[in-house]
Amino acid sequence: MKGIDYFAPPRLEEAVSLLRRYGKKAALMAGGTDFLLRLERGLVQPGVIVDLKKIRDLRGIKSNRAGLKIGAATLMDEIASSHLIQTRYGILAKGAAAVGSIQTRNRATLGGNLCNASPAADTASPLIALGGRARIAGAKRVREVPLEEFFLGPGKSCLQPNEILKEIFIPSPVQRSAGSFQRCTRTAMDIALVNCAVFLSLASKGGVVQDIRIVLGAVAPTPVRVQAAEDVLRGKNPDEKTIEEAADCAAAGVRPIDDVRSSASYRRAMVRVLTKRAIEEALREAGGEA
């Protein structure tokens, strides 16, 4: 850790040009709750740290007709306690509130949670369910990627070496839509064993499911959408049997691992339970039966 240099540029362009200047030697940091651990353990050995927290353009929550923009360096706690997010994008507020302790949420950022690309990231599943898109700044332009294509594997995102995640955009929810976020974990502060986010809309009050996204975290190398389970429900007015069928489908569609926290088979069983719960709750909230 000798001779590390540190920059906290006030503008995004400066951060991008620092990345270009230092190449592989540079490491980006936002809240640092994950990065500093890896630095301490020698898992990363950067020559230069580029701290993104001073960049105004990366902070804050803004909404308009089209939807919601959240700067990548916005704090987890700001997201968890934002009234706007709690009321209109509730599953994201719940996901953010599930991250670590308050000490961590006061430091950790949304962009950091996503860019670390942990399969268990608690904000990733809700954001994918909500149809979120990542806006990524490079040297020349900003490109947009659906969040479900953002993650490539554990610790791997689609960010190129000179790129910085700028913000997340979430389209405004359509009428009669609602979601649910469920997770199970060993202790209050631990990362999720499994998490599940569902977001759906109904064609009419009490009517058929028009659109639905079911997203699972911690059961595959990346957060995953289980489209087979979505297909079971789309266009239907689901009864208990259909919901169970969708939950079975979700459990069959994942590839959980055994690790110190839990066995694969327990995770798979929990996928079934959480998916069922999430579908039921989302249907109730949207004004359907169940």
Place this chain on the structure above:
Amino acid sequence: MARRTKRIRVTVNGERYEKEVSPSKSLLDFLRMDLNLTGTKEGCGEGECGACSIIMNGKLVDSCLILTVEADGQKIQTIEGISRHDRLHPLQKAFAEKGAAQCGYCTPGMIMAAKYLLDHNPSPTAEQVLKAIAGNLCRCTGYGSIVDAVLSAAKER
């Protein structure tokens, strides 16, 4: 080549400091070693135990997971800064009275977490107290006396 140190300015417990620090030094080490404020403890050094909790710009944070250079221009409060002259903070008194400190190692962090709670929610329920200290581990007390102390301090204030 990279410079070895950076100059920073911080306000800690109302006092202003200007220092040269290594960019890789944690804020916890800076407080303890450079400023001699050893009330803030290191338990895990990994953001798990909360022993190093401080309040920076009004937010409760783990100082072990912050670089000193990140604190440039910020206002910090540590356990040493919450008593007024020789009068203990109501939380400190309540912890003493309720036996909420046994070995005492978690206590400074616990009190900072409790203070952050009471600053935002002056009359919390027991459940809210437990939630507020979820990031602070105590190996001795079993938490019961800590919750009692926080609740009784809330009544005092």
